[in-house]
Amino acid sequence: MPAVPAQEPIRHDGAIVIGGxxxxxxxxxxxxxxxxxxDVYDAMPSxxxxxxxxxxxxxNITHSEAAEAFLRRYGARADRIGPLxxxxxxxxxxxxxxxxGIDTFVGSSGRVFPTDMKAAPLLRAxxxxxxxxxxxxxxxHRWIGxxxxxxGWHVLRFATRDGEIEVAARAVVLALGGGxxxxxxxxxxxxxxxxxxxIDVAPLRPANCGFDLAWNEVFRAQHAGEPVKSVAIGITTxxxxxxxxxxxxxxxxxxxxxxxxxxxxAPIRDLIETHGFAVxxxxxxxGRSPEDVAAEVSRPxxxxxxxxxxxxxxxxxxxxxxxxxxxxxxxxxxxPVALAxxxxxxxxxxxxxxxxxxxxxxxxxxxxxxxxxxxxxxxxPGVFCAGEMLDWEAPTGGxxxxxxxxxxxxxxxxxxxxxxx
Numbered sequence: 001m002p003a004v005p006a007q008e009p010i011r012h013d014g015a016i017v018i019g020g021x022x023x024x025x026x027x028x029x030x031x032x033x034x035x036x037x038x039d040v041y042d043a044m045p046s047x048x049x050x051x052x053x054x055x056x057x058x059x060n061i062t063h064s065e066a067a068e069a070f071l072r073r074y075g076a077r078a079d080r081i082g083p084l085x086x087x088x089x090x091x092x093x094x095x096x097x098x099x100x101g102i103d104t105f106v107g108s109s110g111r112v113f114p115t116d117m118k119a120a121p122l123l124r125a126x127x128x129x130x131x132x133x134x135x136x137x138x139x140x141h142r143w144i145g146x147x148x149x150x151x152g153w154h155v156l157r158f159a160t161r162d163g164e165i166e167v168a169a170r171a172v173v174l175a176l177g178g179g180x181x182x183x184x185x186x187x188x189x190x191x192x193x194x195x196x197x198x199i200d201v202a203p204l205r206p207a208n209c210g211f212d213l214a215w216n217e218v219f220r221a222q223h224a225g226e227p228v229k230s231v232a233i234g235i236t237t238x239x240x241x242x243x244x245x246x247x248x249x250x251x252x253x254x255x256x257x258x259x260x261x262x263x264x265x266a267p268i269r270d271l272i273e274t275h276g277f278a279v280x281x282x283x284x285x286x287g288r289s290p291e292d293v294a295a296e297v298s299r300p301x302x303x304x305x306x307x308x309x310x311x312x313x314x315x316x317x318x319x320x321x322x323x324x325x326x327x328x329x330x331x332x333x334x335x336p337v338a339l340a341x342x343x344x345x346x347x348x349x350x351x352x353x354x355x356x357x358x359x360x361x362x363x364x365x366x367x368x369x370x371x372x373x374x375x376x377x378x379x380x381p382g383v384f385c386a387g388e389m390l391d392w393e394a395p396t397g398g399x400x401x402x403x404x405x406x407x408x409x410x411x412x413x414x415x416x417x418x419x420x421x
Contacts, residue, residue: 009147009155009166013037015415016156016175018143020047021185022401023387025041025130030412031173032133032418040135041158041167041408042185043142045107048123049184054401055119061097061104062090062112062398073399075266080368082379084406087413090398093405098327100125107126111398118286141165143176145193154382171382171415178362178388179204188356190389198379200370206391208360209265210257211278211350219326223319224252231320232283233260234345237267238274244284251319255350260335262360263395269353281345284320294340306333316343361400374414375407382418386411 014037017024024040025047040047054060063070064244070090074081088096094104102122103115114122127163131137140161147155152170179188188204195201197321232246247260261268264280271278285293293314301309310316316324327346332338356362366385370377375390377383386407396398 004340006136007166008020008362009150009168011153012039012167012169014039014169014282015171015173015419016041016167016169016221017175017412018042018156019173019175019177019185020137020390021177021387021404022045022051023176023404023411024173025126026405026408027173027384027386027412028130028135028413029133030409031416032130034136034416036416039169039364041139041141041143041156042139044171044185045101045139047117047127047137047139050181051123052117052119052185053181053184054378055117058117059114059119059122059352060111060396060398061114061402062093062402064090064106064112065109070399073397074392074403075394077368080090081392081394081403081406083373084403088402088406088409089326090402093402096405097122100129109397122407143190146197154380171384171419173384173386173408173411173415175385175411176389177364180206180359182357182361186388187363194366199377200367202364202367202391203320204268204271204356204362204364206356206359207265207363208262208396209269210252210255210261210354210359211265211268212273212354213257213348213350213354214252216326220251220253221320223322224253226251227258227316228285228319228323232286233264234281234283235264235267235271235278238270241331243267244283254354257354258395265395266363266393268350272350272352276351276353278350280348281352282323282348284316284323284343284346285314288314290340290344293343294336297340297343298336306339310343314343360396361388363391365389367389367391370374372414374417375411376418377412382415384411384414384418 015031017028017040020040020042020226028038028040071082104112106112141158144157144159147157147166153170155166155168155173158165174192177186191201200273226249228251229248232244235245245263249256249258249260268278296313310418328342375384387404
């Protein structure tokens with residue numbers, strides 16, 4: 001560990017924000033908007049790197065669905081996320097984006113995007129406005145822990161290219177991200193540092209992730225990277241609740257991934273943690289009833305092969321047909337009852353989630369019970385937390401970003417009240 005520097009800490013009369021993602025920058029905006037000096041520190045060479053990466057396939061800012069349905073996306077933490085969204089919901093977020101000069105539109109799935117689908121113009125406009133309001137940004141400053149407090153001020157230690165420095169402030173907002181995509185700055189290194197200060201934290205767990213299963217080598221070689229479209233996945237959760245979602249997923253080198261899998265990743269992960277595996281069922285013909293499928297499969301096929309019969313009667317071909325052969329025995333493929341049942345509920349046994357560093361987001365982090373309603377740590381008055389480092393999770397579709405923005409807004413407002421209180 002680097003030696004503690006001999007010089008006096010750099011004192012900030014206002015607040016410091018550690019983490020230059022959406023939550024941290026929003027907290028800085030709230031502070032600067034009240035005329036308070038703000039310094040943002042980030043470990044990377046530039047801020048917003050994970051935000052930019054998330055926008056590579058189209059910057060999904062938020063979602064347009066009704067508030068009640070929107071809130072349900074946060075699962076067991078909906079009661080904690082709800083008050084944050086009360087201050088900054090999807091509509092307010094969209095209006096905020098418009099205020100930066102960026103137009104948005106609602107896609108066919110209900111997701112909200114910038115008109116140009118890009119994250120970079122939004123981030124550039126935001127950073128320009130922040131700097132114009134007096135926010136100072138310090139990059140390549142990696143937070144490595146707390147120093148001894150001075151006169152009630154919090155002292156933060158940073159590793160820089162020129163050695164270690166200490167910075168002191170009365171109010172601090174931590175917005176350090178989760179544990180995924182460490183190369184972009186979110187490495188979860190903060191968790192043991194907070195735990196050592198008596199902060200109640202939950203272990204980080206993969207969320208919005210793919211899962212491993214034992215594909216046949218030939219199947220993997222032929223179909224890895226191929227989408228499986230117009231299907232539904234069913235699962236029975238740990239508490240016995242039956243869930244089903246329709247959409248598409250992708251065959252990966254190690255198993256399955258993609259939007260439909262991510263939507264169910266939390267209950268799948270929980271099943272694996274409880275039982276060591278999870279069995280999902282894939283409905284390969286979600287638009288057809290079980291009776292209809294059974295009737296079509298049972299029709300005489302003459303000299304045609306099973307594959308040709310399935311293609312002509314049910315439109316099942318390509319990777320869907322190969323998945324059936326991957327799971328069923330040769331005898332079952334020729335048994336109309338077994339084949340029809342598998343088409344409507346093909347079982348896949350998933351054995352592990354993908355490693356945290358390659359997943360989209362993480363669950364776990366600072367428990368809400370360790371904070372007050374302003375997101376201030378009760379054990380460290382004047383220190384606030386925001387963003388993905390809090391113990392919550394949500395599916396992709398704009399829900400992650402919306403809650404990150406909202407939590408940053410609440411934490412920043414809380415820091416303002418603390419400094420003035």
